[in-house]
Amino acid sequence: MKIGVFVCHCGSNIAGTVDTAQVAEAARALPGVAFATDTMYACSEPGQEGIIDAVKENELDGVVVASCTPRMHEATFRRTVERAGLNRYMFEMANIREHVSWIGKDMESNTNKAADLVAMAVAKLRENRLLFPKKFDINKRVMIIGGGVAGIQAALDCAEGGLEVVLVEKTTTIGGKMAKLDKTFPTVDCSSCILGPKMVDVAQHPNITLYAAAEVDDVSGYVGNFKVAIRRKQTYVDWNLCTGCGLCMEKCPSKKTPDPFNEFVGTTTAINIPFPQAIPKKASINAETCIMLRKGKCGKCAEVCPTEAIRFDQKEEIAHEEVGAIVAATGYDLFDHSIYTEYGGGRIRDVITSMQYERMLSASGPTGGHVKRPSNGEEPKSVVFIQCVGSRDKSVNRPYCSGFCCMYTAKQTILTKDHIPDSQSYVFYMDIRSPGKNYDEFTRRAMEEYGARYIRGRVAQVYEKGDKLIVRGADTLTGTSIEVEADLVVLAVGAESTRGASALAEKLRISYDTYGFYMESHPKLKPVETNTAGVFLAGCCQGPKDIPSSVGQGSAAASKVLTLFSKDQLESDPQISQVDIKRCIGCGKCISTCPFGAIKEIDFRGQPKAEVIETVCQGCGICTSTCPQGAIQLQHFTDNQILAEVMSLCPPLLEKSFE
Amino acid sequence: MSEARTFGYYPGCSGMGTSMEYERSTRAVCEALGIKLVDLEDWSCCGSTPAHTVDHVLSAALSGRNLSIAESMGLDTIITPCPSCLTNLKTATHRMENPAFKQKVDALLDKPANNTVTVKSVLQVIYEDVGPETIRQQVVRPLSGLAVAPYYGCIMNRPPDVMQFDDPENPIAMDEILSALGADVVPFGLKVECCGASHGIAQKDVVTTLSGRLIELAYAENAMAMVAACPLCQMNLDLRQGQINAANKSRYNMPVFYYTQLIGLALGLPEKQLGFDKLAVNPDKVLRAIQEQSHVAQ
Numbered sequence: 001m002k003i004g005v006f007v008c009h010c011g012s013n014i015a016g017t018v019d020t021a022q023v024a025e026a027a028r029a030l031p032g033v034a035f036a037t038d039t040m041y042a043c044s045e046p047g048q049e050g051i052i053d054a055v056k057e058n059e060l061d062g063v064v065v066a067s068c069t070p071r072m073h074e075a076t077f078r079r080t081v082e083r084a085g086l087n088r089y090m091f092e093m094a095n096i097r098e099h100v101s102w103i104g105k106d107m108e109s110n111t112n113k114a115a116d117l118v119a120m121a122v123a124k125l126r127e128n129r130l131l132f133p134k135k136f137d138i139n140k141r142v143m144i145i146g147g148g149v150a151g152i153q154a155a156l157d158c159a160e161g162g163l164e165v166v167l168v169e170k171t172t173t174i175g176g177k178m179a180k181l182d183k184t185f186p187t188v189d190c191s192s193c194i195l196g197p198k199m200v201d202v203a204q205h206p207n208i209t210l211y212a213a214a215e216v217d218d219v220s221g222y223v224g225n226f227k228v229a230i231r232r233k234q235t236y237v238d239w240n241l242c243t244g245c246g247l248c249m250e251k252c253p254s255k256k257t258p259d260p261f262n263e264f265v266g267t268t269t270a271i272n273i274p275f276p277q278a279i280p281k282k283a284s285i286n287a288e289t290c291i292m293l294r295k296g297k298c299g300k301c302a303e304v305c306p307t308e309a310i311r312f313d314q315k316e317e318i319a320h321e322e323v324g325a326i327v328a329a330t331g332y333d334l335f336d337h338s339i340y341t342e343y344g345g346g347r348i349r350d351v352i353t354s355m356q357y358e359r360m361l362s363a364s365g366p367t368g369g370h371v372k373r374p375s376n377g378e379e380p381k382s383v384v385f386i387q388c389v390g391s392r393d394k395s396v397n398r399p400y401c402s403g404f405c406c407m408y409t410a411k412q413t414i415l416t417k418d419h420i421p422d423s424q425s426y427v428f429y430m431d432i433r434s435p436g437k438n439y440d441e442f443t444r445r446a447m448e449e450y451g452a453r454y455i456r457g458r459v460a461q462v463y464e465k466g467d468k469l470i471v472r473g474a475d476t477l478t479g480t481s482i483e484v485e486a487d488l489v490v491l492a493v494g495a496e497s498t499r500g501a502s503a504l505a506e507k508l509r510i511s512y513d514t515y516g517f518y519m520e521s522h523p524k525l526k527p528v529e530t531n532t533a534g535v536f537l538a539g540c541c542q543g544p545k546d547i548p549s550s551v552g553q554g555s556a557a558a559s560k561v562l563t564l565f566s567k568d569q570l571e572s573d574p575q576i577s578q579v580d581i582k583r584c585i586g587c588g589k590c591i592s593t594c595p596f597g598a599i600k601e602i603d604f605r606g607q608p609k610a611e612v613i614e615t616v617c618q619g620c621g622i623c624t625s626t627c628p629q630g631a632i633q634l635q636h637f638t639d640n641q642i643l644a645e646v647m648s649l650c651p652p653l654l655e656k657s658f659e
Numbered sequence: 660m661s662e663a664r665t666f667g668y669y670p671g672c673s674g675m676g677t678s679m680e681y682e683r684s685t686r687a688v689c690e691a692l693g694i695k696l697v698d699l700e701d702w703s704c705c706g707s708t709p710a711h712t713v714d715h716v717l718s719a720a721l722s723g724r725n726l727s728i729a730e731s732m733g734l735d736t737i738i739t740p741c742p743s744c745l746t747n748l749k750t751a752t753h754r755m756e757n758p759a760f761k762q763k764v765d766a767l768l769d770k771p772a773n774n775t776v777t778v779k780s781v782l783q784v785i786y787e788d789v790g791p792e793t794i795r796q797q798v799v800r801p802l803s804g805l806a807v808a809p810y811y812g813c814i815m816n817r818p819p820d821v822m823q824f825d826d827p828e829n830p831i832a833m834d835e836i837l838s839a840l841g842a843d844v845v846p847f848g849l850k851v852e853c854c855g856a857s858h859g860i861a862q863k864d865v866v867t868t869l870s871g872r873l874i875e876l877a878y879a880e881n882a883m884a885m886v887a888a889c890p891l892c893q894m895n896l897d898l899r900q901g902q903i904n905a906a907n908k909s910r911y912n913m914p915v916f917y918y919t920q921l922i923g924l925a926l927g928l929p930e931k932q933l934g935f936d937k938l939a940v941n942p943d944k945v946l947r948a949i950q951e952q953s954h955v956a957q
């Protein structure tokens with residue numbers, strides 16, 4: 001076999017601390033290497049052409065590139081060798097950037113280590129076999145998980161693009177957090193007026209199937225062919241019959257039901273439709289407060305319902321859907337501010353969250369758009385906003401910036417002045433972060449036109465004094481401490497990953513960061529992809545975002561799905577396990593160990609044997625290390641290939657111990 | 660009554676002088692609640708505030724000596740009524756977890772301490788080991804009609820990772836105990852504010868401002884009395900109330916009890932043991948108010 005080795009400088013990224021010429025020199029001496037050189041940027045056009053020319057001139061059978069991580073460019077170079085006429089699996093990559101030059105400064109050790117890594121890659125390549133992908137059909141349906149504004153946008157764009165869309169929403173209506181907002185920044189336009197029509201579009205679009213009050217239970221399969229089980233929760237109302245007339249709500253005697261849509265400011269009835277613009281506009285019963293479900297008597301709703309839609313005996317159901325791609329748009333949750341005991345949230349009634357304030361400002365909210373102190377119902381004249389509650393604070397494990405709180409606080413000061421002209425707002429802030437279009441102008445307007453007083457510094461304490469609140473904090477611009485007497489304190493709570501995010505990530509086999517936000521495939525260049533083919537991200541599940549960014553990412557995810565579906569067939573990855581039927585003793589160890597259920601037992605001439613289901617195997621290799629016979633081998637990472645790598649590093653030791 | 664729990668007892672220097680009523684009522688209440696106190700033999704001053712501001716090693720050695728005494732007496736837990744002693748004992752234990760630091764401390768001691776002793780405040784033991792519910796059952800004279808502002812002081816719960824007791828910003832142990840005694844606990848937002856501490860000696864205006872603010876809030880919340888858990892806080896609020904009034908042109912007349920005095924009162928212990936006569940602001944009127952209330956109740 002004739003192998004060519006290309007050692008990349010990556011500018012000074014590698015060449016700064018690795019003697020690339022010497023690595024190429026060392027490679028030349030390796031068995032099988034017919035050509036070795038160093039090159040400025042292997043991934044650039046001249047770099048790739050150089051590889052192609054060398055393959056042709058030297059009649060090479062395989063290529064090793066020593067450069068950056070395979071995550072970055074393995075696909076690039078596989079295409080390069082293919083263009084040179086080789087099988088794309090006759091290519092190996094040695095990572096001498098992330099594994100060498102970026103982590104060490106010593107030129108000599110770095111150069112030695114790089115040479116070792118190249119030797120391993122060459123040894124493995126000598127064991128490589130030609131592999132050929134198979135083609136398979138794509139199911140051109142897409143599932144969107146989460147019906148907030150990002151999910152809605154993704155669903156509409158996919159549906160407009162002609163795809164069949166399955167939209168799964170865990171609450172009883174789509175709309176997400178945006179539906180709860182009174183106004184949006186920086187335009188101060190009515191949130192539900194701009195979101196409402198989109199929600200209606202979702203309901204009316206012939207290509208969209210909406211599952212509300214439903215959660216993803218299980219996901220199996222692979223890009224192009226996912227199978228999803230959807231758990232439809234009980235609503236105790238037959239939604240095929242319910243017309244959303246609301247008669248049941250009028251008659252329900254259980255009126256003290258906590259109202260999540262209104263952030264628990266005010267209450268609702270046990271049977272309810274979350275808000276007038278809800279989609280689907282269907283009633284559902286809260287089992288915890290329904291008198292019938294708890295005590296077995298009442299049934300007022302069933303008496304008045306004109307379509308006889310009430311089903312007290314309704315059970316959960318599992319629905320099955322098959323799709324070719326999935327978009328996760330599961331959004332965020334609000335930080336639990338009660339951790340900051342010094343702010344008194346949850347204990348002092350007139351300390352509320354920004355979202356509760358938002359509901360109070362909303363004309364369709366629990367107070368009919370009147371701002372009231374929860375303690376006595378009076379209009380507050382002095383309102384203090386505390387920013388960064390659960391953002392940029394290591395002590396509560398939320399070191400990140402939630403991104404939108406500066407802006408919604410500015411908006412709320414403006415709305416406060418609109419609602420109560422003789423009021424005064426104070427904002428305690430750390431920095432004002434308003435980088436979007438027209439954003440900085442907006443916060444300035446809050447200060448200059450609406451007279452909100454901005455005080456830079458954290459609040460140390462909020463306490464009651466008579467029927468007032470005293471807010472004590474620092475003014476770090478004047479270097480003094482400051483006390484403000486307030487009627488209402490609004491905590492600008494930050495964003496955190498939604499509860500259950502990590503469990504869903506595990507079902508989707510995508511990664512998440514320490515805070516539970518889903519990880520994009522590349523932070524710069526693949527912001528909506530995940531490392532699992534066919535699964536995309538939109539909105540705050542990937543990190544806190546404002547509405548424009550969420551909508552933008554929803555559209556981006558949709559366009560990725562449409563691009564994926566522009567082909568009729570996809571190529572399957574041949575890097576999967578294969579059973580050598582002669583060696584297999586049918587012990588079934590691999591079957592029980594495979595996390596993806598990709599191995600089944602077959603009968604071969606009366607003997608039990610294992611067989612890999614090609615489309616399900618993820619190529620993780622767990623079975624190969626389990627098999628006592630060495631009968632199951634992961635293609636492209638066989639025992640022989642891995643041993644060859646190890647041998648190239650420490651030949652004498654291994655030779656002794658194996659003979 | 661469940662069986663007696665035994666603890667090493669570290670009264671602290673102020674217990675011998677400025678806060679005798681705290682010391683006495685603590686002993687009486689502990690006995691009544693089944694907490695057995697074993698006095699540390701030949702204990703010495705913990706160094707109070709001055710020692711640790713000068714030298715952490717010397718300060719830790721002062722506490723280390725007391726901890727070592729407890730160990731040789733076979734005690735596994737020391738309790739103290741004074742938050743300042745508590746801080747010094749706990750901080751010393753915490754710092755001595757660092758071997759290099761401990762070595763320096765050991766060099767100063769006849770017999771090194773081995774970090775086997777747990778340190779708690781009397782309040783923590785009454786709250787956690789006895790508990791408000793048990794106390795409620797033992798109340799014979801409920802403090803009904805007594806509106807109190809519980810004041811914890813700034814160091815009993817802080818820093819949280821050293822003190823490991825209750826909430827550092829909004830502690831509730833005293834609140835719950837006082838409620839169990841039948842008192843009305845007013846919302847007191849400055850529970851863990853500093854009273855000015857020992858600035859009373861060097862810079863009196865610090866204390867008159869800070870302690871003045873505390874009493875003012877207690878008044879604003881309609882408290883009839885404040886309840887303290889620290890000899891220094893109590894002194895600043897009670898003994899210096901006249902100075903505070905002079906400096907702030909106020910006319911406060913707010914009795915400042917130790918929580919142990921009120922527990923003792925509600926448990927029906929003889930008032931002689933509780934030292935109400937040692938308080939600077941005369942509590943008689945307030946005490947009479949409770950008496951009348953409980954007569955009405957009976």
Ligand code: SF4
Pocket residue numbers: 251252253254270271285289290291292293298299300301302
């Ligand atoms: S049965 Fe339940 S939901 Fe229906 S009216 Fe009665 S309480 Fe309301």
Ligand code: SF4
Pocket residue numbers: 579583584585586587588589590591609610626627628629630631632
């Ligand atoms: S573990 Fe190996 S031998 Fe056992 S069934 Fe699987 S492939 Fe066959």
